[in-house]
Amino acid sequence: MKTVILSLLILHIATGITALLVGLIPMITKKGGRLHNRVGLIYVYCMITVAVSALLLCVLQPFKMMRLFLTGIAVFSFYLSMTGWRATKQKKAGPNSFDKGLTFITLLVSLAMIGFGIHLLIQYGLSFFPILFTFFGLLTLTFASRDIQSMMRPTEKMHWFFQHFTRMGGSYIATFTAALVTNMPHVLPANAPEWMATVSWMAPTLVGSVIIGWTVRYYKIKFSGSKRPAVV
Numbered sequence: 001m002k003t004v005i006l007s008l009l010i011l012h013i014a015t016g017i018t019a020l021l022v023g024l025i026p027m028i029t030k031k032g033g034r035l036h037n038r039v040g041l042i043y044v045y046c047m048i049t050v051a052v053s054a055l056l057l058c059v060l061q062p063f064k065m066m067r068l069f070l071t072g073i074a075v076f077s078f079y080l081s082m083t084g085w086r087a088t089k090q091k092k093a094g095p096n097s098f099d100k101g102l103t104f105i106t107l108l109v110s111l112a113m114i115g116f117g118i119h120l121l122i123q124y125g126l127s128f129f130p131i132l133f134t135f136f137g138l139l140t141l142t143f144a145s146r147d148i149q150s151m152m153r154p155t156e157k158m159h160w161f162f163q164h165f166t167r168m169g170g171s172y173i174a175t176f177t178a179a180l181v182t183n184m185p186h187v188l189p190a191n192a193p194e195w196m197a198t199v200s201w202m203a204p205t206l207v208g209s210v211i212i213g214w215t216v217r218y219y220k221i222k223f224s225g226s227k228r229p230a231v232v
Contacts, residue, residue, distance in 0.1 A: 099151075
């Protein structure tokens with residue numbers, strides 16, 4: 001069993017590092033180009049492997065709160081990357097049964113994270129894990145809810161385009177966050193206050209959301225043909 005766990009851990013770390021490195025390439029290369037598409041697909045495969053290996057490691061090892069939470073983040077990042085990739089396949093046909101099933105499962109996971117966060121909040125008060133489980137549970141719920149709404153009503157012509165890069169960007173932010181906080185204990189002093197660790201979890205999401213929002217605004221102006229900023 002130790003050999004299996006070690007192999008899964010090596011696979012998890014290797015694919016996570018690969019995702020962080022190759023994930024930058026589609027951001028700076030020509031959108032829709034061969035390099036963009038091929039490297040983006042490698043990134044999606046890496047995120048699938050990261051999520052599956054995280055789930056297996058969580059099941060096979062003794063329970064730890066941080067391990068459970070990191071598994072939730074891996075699943076969240078997988079969902080974002082998968083829906084971002086699938087958006088390029090939905091230009092004409094729209095979401096299929098796989099897309100709908102994935103969204104509803106993720107919705108249930110988000111509710112479980114929120115419920116667990118509230119449970120911890122009641123039991124331990126306002127502290128590290130209650131805040132994080134609730135925060136990322138609400139974040140996951142937001143994305144899953146938007147997907148369900150888009151399945152039930154017509155979307156704008158370029159919906160797939162915005163879905164693609166916002167989800168891929170969100171997935172990269174989540175992956176970067178997991179890598180950051182995993183290594184934070186080696187950087188922060190032993191007596192560092194708890195709020196510093198909490199901020200390190202949330203800061204990449206908040207900063208990344210601003211960058212993604214700016215990018216959405218840029219492309220909406222570009223597609224509208226307007227020279228002046230449009231209201232988003």
